[in-house]
Amino acid sequence: MSGGLVIDHFLHHGGRLTEAARRFGGAAEDWLDLSTGLNPAPWPVPQALAPDWHALPDPAGLAVLEAAAARHFGVDPALCCAVPGSEAALRLLARILDLPGRALVPSYRSHVEAFAVSRPVRFGEVPAAGETCVIANPGNPDGVLHAPEALCGWADRIAGRGGWLIVDEAFGDCAPQASVAAAVRPEGRLIVLRSFGKFFGLAGVRLGFVLAPPPILAKLRAAMGSWPLHAGALVIGAAAYGDAAWIAATRADLPGRAAALDAVLARHGLVAEGASPLFRLVTGCPAAELFERLARVRILVRPFAEFPGWLRFGVPADPAALARLDRALHNG
Amino acid sequence: MSGGLVIDHFLHHGGRLTEAARRFGGAAEDWLDLSTGLNPAPWPVPQALAPDWHALPDPAGLAVLEAAAARHFGVDPALCCAVPGSEAALRLLARILDLPGRALVPSYRSHVEAFAVSRPVRFGEVPAAGETCVIANPGNPDGVLHAPEALCGWADRIAGRGGWLIVDEAFGDCAPQASVAAAVRPEGRLIVLRSFGKFFGLAGVRLGFVLAPPPILAKLRAAMGSWPLHAGALVIGAAAYGDAAWIAATRADLPGRAAALDAVLARHGLVAEGASPLFRLVTGCPAAELFERLARVRILVRPFAEFPGWLRFGVPADPAALARLDRALHNG
Numbered sequence: 001m002s003g004g005l006v007i008d009h010f011l012h013h014g015g016r017l018t019e020a021a022r023r024f025g026g027a028a029e030d031w032l033d034l035s036t037g038l039n040p041a042p043w044p045v046p047q048a049l050a051p052d053w054h055a056l057p058d059p060a061g062l063a064v065l066e067a068a069a070a071r072h073f074g075v076d077p078a079l080c081c082a083v084p085g086s087e088a089a090l091r092l093l094a095r096i097l098d099l100p101g102r103a104l105v106p107s108y109r110s111h112v113e114a115f116a117v118s119r120p121v122r123f124g125e126v127p128a129a130g131e132t133c134v135i136a137n138p139g140n141p142d143g144v145l146h147a148p149e150a151l152c153g154w155a156d157r158i159a160g161r162g163g164w165l166i167v168d169e170a171f172g173d174c175a176p177q178a179s180v181a182a183a184v185r186p187e188g189r190l191i192v193l194r195s196f197g198k199f200f201g202l203a204g205v206r207l208g209f210v211l212a213p214p215p216i217l218a219k220l221r222a223a224m225g226s227w228p229l230h231a232g233a234l235v236i237g238a239a240a241y242g243d244a245a246w247i248a249a250t251r252a253d254l255p256g257r258a259a260a261l262d263a264v265l266a267r268h269g270l271v272a273e274g275a276s277p278l279f280r281l282v283t284g285c286p287a288a289e290l291f292e293r294l295a296r297v298r299i300l301v302r303p304f305a306e307f308p309g310w311l312r313f314g315v316p317a318d319p320a321a322l323a324r325l326d327r328a329l330h331n332g
Numbered sequence: 333m334s335g336g337l338v339i340d341h342f343l344h345h346g347g348r349l350t351e352a353a354r355r356f357g358g359a360a361e362d363w364l365d366l367s368t369g370l371n372p373a374p375w376p377v378p379q380a381l382a383p384d385w386h387a388l389p390d391p392a393g394l395a396v397l398e399a400a401a402a403r404h405f406g407v408d409p410a411l412c413c414a415v416p417g418s419e420a421a422l423r424l425l426a427r428i429l430d431l432p433g434r435a436l437v438p439s440y441r442s443h444v445e446a447f448a449v450s451r452p453v454r455f456g457e458v459p460a461a462g463e464t465c466v467i468a469n470p471g472n473p474d475g476v477l478h479a480p481e482a483l484c485g486w487a488d489r490i491a492g493r494g495g496w497l498i499v500d501e502a503f504g505d506c507a508p509q510a511s512v513a514a515a516v517r518p519e520g521r522l523i524v525l526r527s528f529g530k531f532f533g534l535a536g537v538r539l540g541f542v543l544a545p546p547p548i549l550a551k552l553r554a555a556m557g558s559w560p561l562h563a564g565a566l567v568i569g570a571a572a573y574g575d576a577a578w579i580a581a582t583r584a585d586l587p588g589r590a591a592a593l594d595a596v597l598a599r600h601g602l603v604a605e606g607a608s609p610l611f612r613l614v615t616g617c618p619a620a621e622l623f624e625r626l627a628r629v630r631i632l633v634r635p636f637a638e639f640p641g642w643l644r645f646g647v648p649a650d651p652a653a654l655a656r657l658d659r660a661l662h663n664g
Contacts, residue, residue: 013388013558014388015387015388015390016390016391017387017390018390018391018392018393019391019392028390033387036388038386038387038388040386042385042386045385051536051564052536053374053377053534053535053536053537053564053568054370054372054374054533054534054535054536055347055349055365055370055535055536056345056346056347056368056370056529056535056536057535057536057538058347058348058349058350059348059350059351060350060351061350084416084562085557085559087557087558087559088556088557088560091555091557110557110558197388201386202385202386203385203386203387203388203389203559204383204384204385204386204387204388204389204562204563204564205385205562205563206389206559206561206562206563223423224420225417225419225420225423225442226345226419226442227417227419227535227538228420229538230416230536230537230538230562230564230565231536231537231538232383232385232536232562232564233562236385
């Protein structure tokens, strides 16, 4: 089996551990999964936090979750709508706005696929009249972080052309000072996406948020129906966003973990890029060969279809995981 | 506060316990909720069944869930797609089929609201060319159960006009002999909706299924994105559909519970209608007055905006709950 063929199965998404185990052996739990940007030290869901799976999710519980999240984002709760994952929400938004899309390169595949018609855009480029631009901040997979002033200036120029700017802050919890959440206005044309699963390390919950003017949120709520979120998302999300101590400790802790990974990578001639402490990008490397070498010792990293010299490394949770990666890179 | 004004807040959906407690007093847990058709004796989620909230939901887990559900429905797994609730799925289907809708009367509000353009339809009526008809079987709130032969004959006539028939079997698990799931064909124009939350009594999970030809399912999956379901839905759903003993015992038990409710209602001059053992409909009653009388003793039932003489009663779980209803009806 050739490297090119095997790597193909991992180019679209991270987190394909079952597929990796099937191709390279071992059980899923034997693997060190560095293929996502999920915090590997997740918010600890308390045992006592048993969701009420019986009843239909109560609208009052949804309002409590949205209020807790809005406080965390620094935005008026009237501008904050919970969604079952920001990827699905972007698809709905693209249909609601009903304009051609412009996605930054590189970015998530879903930023391109969400729109019926989509072309690339450069940061700061003023699009044609009536286009929706989408940017991740920090970027993915490159981790480039734009200042909120630059983003807001760009948003104003796009709005002047009758378009919209959507800023995907999926990894934004690590850098609250760079968020443009507080710049979302009822009469504006700026939309912010937030994700629960990355910073809190709980992607299985499928929870995200759209911060947008109320008329957009009304259409979004109508499209999602009466019960957009499951009972677990309501209680887990509300409790996690309210855990200020854990949030502060995690924000303080993540940069150190990322620096430790950077040091290990550098020891093997790999230079990490980007401003996100949840994932690091290595460019100009023999990605297919390195991907397979790591996979043979049950370490999964993230290659990219469009960038054959790139590998993204999730930041390991602890020194043991980091040492395992160090040994694998050394022995290759 | 007048009866008309108070009842207004409960006409759209069942399960609004928080709202009921706010208006009539008591804590939510003091209430006997008979406003939904959810099985009040739910499938017992095992303590050991802890969802993996950390990782992105694995596609392999989704396939396991869909296989278990397809076996339960009696349909080829290739025709079975899990969705986060059948209400949201119907909205997506309406957009994918992109045809005017025809909904049976009476039916779910969502059957009408899912379509941009919708008119009523009578059972068996052959619609105009290229229309999508939607029917719940058993019906809601009337509980009318149509035979699969009659449904399949209607589906054929609609298909002959280039239209589609969507049969919402949300309450279909109680009457597997009436299901048309096995009549869904890759080349056909029949679609079946199934719901997990009602029969299994776990509406907070937000899980449903669409049984449809593969090209429709492909568009549905594309619209929902890569992770349509949360981690809890994957493990709870797969285990529950695989629990043949619980399913058989519940199917055997429900008719007796429904008959006991019918007897209590009859004692107070209320005649229950319909073939569903999860809810019973009373027509021609002083619904607003009865709704308020029951609410004052913390029993929530379901009134309907379009049918001011109707009340729907969920079937109580046990003799104690039934006795409480009996006393409330007696003392009114």
